[in-house]
Amino acid sequence: MDTYSFLRHFADSWMLILMTALFVGVVLYAFRPGSRKVQEEAATSIFRNEKRPAPDVAGSASRKIKEA
Template identity: 55%
Template sequence: MESYGFLRQLADSWGLVFMVAAFAVVLIWVFRPGSRAKQEEAASQIFRNEDKPKDDDDGR
């Protein structure tokens, strides 16, 4: 049972440190300089070849 207590304490302390560090890395990566253009391009990629809505002859 002593190993369980040690592993639990290790996970509580270093697990929290790891999660906070991972969160900080994700925030830095998302809000890095120059990423706005890439994010806007990715967001509008689905509409790149669309000029107008498709005309359906059967009314659907």
């Protein structure tokens, strides 16, 4: 059996099973009961500094260069 045939057989059988199990694991991890707070925090993190914007890190570095 040459290398291509071996790898093709491996990908068609065991790797498919491994990738399916990985997908199911990621889905179960994302929808686990305790993850609602983490998901809500990630969803609303973009609005965290809505009233007062976060400091502009890149802008402050460019101002220092212009001042020099």
